[in-house]
Amino acid sequence: MLVVDDSALLWRLVSDVLGSADDVEVCGAAVDGLDAVEKVEALDPDVVVLDVEMPNLDGLGALSRIHESKPRLPVIMFSTLTERGATTTLKALSRGASDYVAKPTGTGSLAASKATVAEQLLPRVRALAGARKVVGSTAPAARPAPVPVAAAQGARPRVLVVACSTGGPEALSTVLRGLPPGFALPVVVAQHMPPVFTTQFAQRLDSICPLTVTEAAEGDVVEPGRVLVAPGDYHLRLSRSAGVVRATLDQGPKENFCRPAADPLIRSAVSVYGAGVVVLVLTGMGSDGREGCRSASLVGGRVVVQDEASSVVWGMPGAVAQAGLAHEVLPLNAISARLATLAAASGLRVNTNGHTNGAVTNGTANGTTTGLPRTAFGSDRVDVIRR
Secondary structure, three states: OEEEOOOHHHHHHHHHHHHOOOOOOOOEEEOOHHHHHHHHHHHOOOOEEEEOOOOOOOHHHHHHHHHHHOOOOOEEEEEOOOHHHHHHHHHHHHOOOOEEEEOOOOOOOHHHHHHHHHHHHHHHHHHHHHHHHHHHOOOOOOOOOOOOOOOOOOOOOOEEEEEEOOOHHHHHHHHHHOOOOOOOOOEEEEEOOOOOHHHHHHHHHHHHOOOEEEEOOOOOEOOOOEEEEOOOOOEEEEEEEOOEEEEEEEOOOOEOOEOOOHHHHHHHHHHHHHHHEEEEEOOEOOOOOHHHHHHHHHOOOEEEEEOOOOOOOEOHHHHHHHOOOOOEEEOHHHHHHHHHHHHHOOOOOEEOOOOOOOOOOOOOOOOOOOOOOOEEEOOEEEEEOOO
16 A cells, blocks of 8 residues: 655554555655645555645645546545545535545544554555455455345434445535435435534535435434435434424444444434335445444334445445345445335425425324424425325
């Protein structure tokens, strides 16, 4: 792998950490974007760790140049936990970067910094290097066939829960952009992402998709026409009180080494909506979401996962599929249409023509007011009625 950073201290730290792993070889280091472009051509690494802010040619410019000649080469952005760093990193993800890792800050010692880099970076390097070899191979490694799962019980969908990690920002963007403006299900998202990044990620999604997207806050109402993204370093869960479903946030123990994590969000959705839960597991490293999907399947909910060919890393969706918990395994470009079909079967409708013809009721609308105030997003009123 190739390490690119204009700070000698940081590239030595990263090189030392990665080089200490038996299964990772650091083939070189570059001091700026131009140097990176040349060394990618000369060394042909399996993965590149790329700094965001560098002289001569920055990370965004280097990423574009690298992918001109090697479009499938995995690139991990190495970014600061700042608004500026988050903005640039999200741009890089939209332009083909595979993942990102935050630079260690405030760790207090070199040993702690190395431990942070090892925890965050090594698993990503291994996952992305392995994914590249599978994609580039003429004979992909055989996988056991997914265990068949009983069909979903046919309950009307009431909520969409999305889980994603490595490659997730762009996959989720693709899915949300493809949904119709009248998509009738509330959407809640657990994307493995640190603080600051989730705020800007939600803002970016809001600017490109037909639904209203916000970073979840304590007490937010979960309602059709709205997407709530779990904030960095907090678990997002759902709870119902007086007939209204709301978001709750906590900093409980990490699950699957993550906070936010998908499993607690899915479990909470199952406790609120039962068989009305639809879970979508997109590309991501690890197995977060598998046990939540097990809970959803046991009560008759529906589980959809992204297929291996269109995933950056088929860890999370693969774990669900191989456990026999996926009702459908779909390519990324087919997911939005399938979700639209499921939402249409919900019997709910988001009315965006400004007329008041139903009550917002979190899946129990019956044409009468239930205490939850009608909500206007921009100039559109969101009303839910049962067909």
